[in-house]
Amino acid sequence: MERLTVDTLKELKEKTIQEQAEGDMTYLMLCSGTGCHATGSLKVMDALNKKIEAQGLADKVKVIETGCNGFCALGPLLVVAPDGLFYQKLKPEDIPEFVTEQLVNKNHVKKHFYKDPATKKTIPVQDDIPFFAHQMPRSLRNKGLIDPEKITDYIARDGYQGAARALFEMSPDDIIEQMSISGLRGRGGAGFPTGMKWKFAKMSADNTKYVLCNADEGDPGAFMDRSILEADPHAVVEGMIIAAKAINSSKGYVYCRTEYPLAVKRLGIAIKQATEMGLLGKDIMGSGIDLDIEIYQGAGAFVCGEETALMRSIEGKRGMPRPRPPFPAHKGLWDKPSILNNVETFSNVGQIMLNGGAWYSSVGTEKSKGTKVFALSGDVNNIGLVEVPMGTPLRKMIYDIGGGIPKKRKFKAVQLGGPSGGCVPEHLLDTPVDFEEIAKIGAIMGSGGAIVMDDRTCMVDMARFFMDFIQDESCGKCTPCREGTRRLLQILIKITEGRGVPEDLDVLVELSDSIKESALCGLGQTAPNPVLSTLQYFMDEFHEHIYDKKCHAKTCVALLEFRVVPELCKKCGLCFKACPTDAITWKKKEVASIDLDKCVQCLTCYDKCKFDAIL
Helix, strand or coil: CCCCCHHHHHHHHHHHHHHHHCCCCEEEEEECCHHHHHCCHHHHHHHHHHHHHHCCCCCCEEEEEECCCCCHHHCCCEEEECCCEEECCCCHHHHHHHHHHHHHCCCCCHHHCEECCCCCCEECEHHHCHHHHCCCCCCCCCCCCCCCCCHHHHHHCCCCHHHHHHHHHCCHHHHHHHHHHHCCECCCCCCCEHHHHHHHHHHCCCCCCEEEEEECCCCCCCCHHHHHHHHCHHHHHHHHHHHHHHHCCCEEEEEEECCCHHHHHHHHHHHHHHHHCCCCECCHHHCCCCEEEEEEEECCCHHHHCHHHHHHHHCCCCCCCCCCCCCCCCCCHHHCCEEEEEHHHHHHHHHHHHHCHHHHHCCECCCCECEEEEEEEECCCCCEEEEEECCCEHHHHHHHHCCCCHHHCCEEEEEECHHHCEEEEHHHCCCECCHHHHHHCCCCCCCCEEEEEECCCCHHHHHHHHHHHHHHHCCCCCHHHHHHHHHHHHHHHHHHCCCCCCHHHHHHHHHHHHHHHHCCCHHHHHCCHHHHHHHHHCHHHHHHHHHHCCCCCCCCHHHCCCCECCCCCCCCCHHHHHCCCCCEECCCCCCCEECCCCCCCCCHHHHHCCCCCEC
């Protein structure tokens, strides 16, 4: 493969654009991220190719296997380009009709169009769907638009143009200045200014330095970094090239958890292609800058998302944090100056170099610039990746983009920032999304997980769930995190089992404050957030569990009676039909009853009963 120069890079861009525009070609942009793979997109792709070939359309229609489209709940997804028609939940058996009607007869297959859950209107064009219309894709600008395994697709969309500008027209100080002007802060959770981090590393005198990318995304419900790597891996490579020049580094590592096989595969392909074309390796594009990037696969330890633990893991040691200072910019990987940014952060860098720092900072708030990607999941109609300008209210993200709460349930809370984040209640939904405002209400931005909960959620049990995760993932190095989170979990279990006493509430607060002040790393210091935020906003539920021995959400098994209330029972039989152990007796027009000797307390009857008739 020919090595590129600045001039031939531009020529390749124009050539690829021209080739894509030639002829009357229809492109079927089939989502092929992990989510759509799980729902059968590969079988859909196979059926499409076979039917297109059989219909003699191969010279007019081309199937493009893209990365994650973003609307994960509706896969497999397909967008017909250039018309922008959005088809959802396709199955192999749907393909003959789709090809015949959409591609041959030029008719829409309306049953596969998106239907808005609020208005019930069918919306055929992707850009008109509220989930997409209210977003501002920058990190996700190429999602669903390119083949992530084809470097020319990325180049056709200005790929590596920012790197070329940085390599040939800018000094390291110029690069850092533009990063500082942009106001880009780390998207991995801490929100440290990227330009400042790079400046500290540049100032370090050592000749050996490292550029590190954190793709060890371990938060439950978070899938932003994985999706970016699957859909647009070259954006991360380009960002690391620019960072390498800024700090004078020739070696980079991407630390990615091994549970992300598709992301690892596509990133590996991107690195190989970039190296073959002279965009990585020795003397990049003739600039005199060298950079080799290596993928290091982690074994799934949550603590390795912490920067110093990640570095110890790459060194072949147990992933455990170390005290700071010294900070990684002065003493990082193998005790050499190192910078560590996450996938989303690096995916913005190429665009900042190409368009300027002021372009990036024109969006956002005074202290939080640009956009932020969230993984919106849980009890919300539109589950998927959401990218919004900093300062966007949570309410807009959940209702305008997320489509609100399913089944006409009521919103209860949204957990922001992963397991060590905080639960935000309904009356704070107008809080703007930025680092400072989110922190003021007891949560954190984190890497961008946003788990929505409806009124069936028990907040005491939710605090227990997150604390169980945190305690299990604690590396055990420092006593406050190792023993403190264990004790928090024990108290929360005690309360959910109906054994709680009023004094437990004081202990939870005191212990949480102590852990926050004395834990070694950021993970331990934020570990009590789920406890403190639920105590702050949902104290009534703690009181209910402790004083009344009740769980209004009907989640805590030990506090349930498994008894049907005759006055509330509508005699519908839904509980009877769903019971897996035949523990429920019911006849038409009669009240159901539960045999406690047969009941295994699986909660299926509670889930199926629409009338809250079971206590």
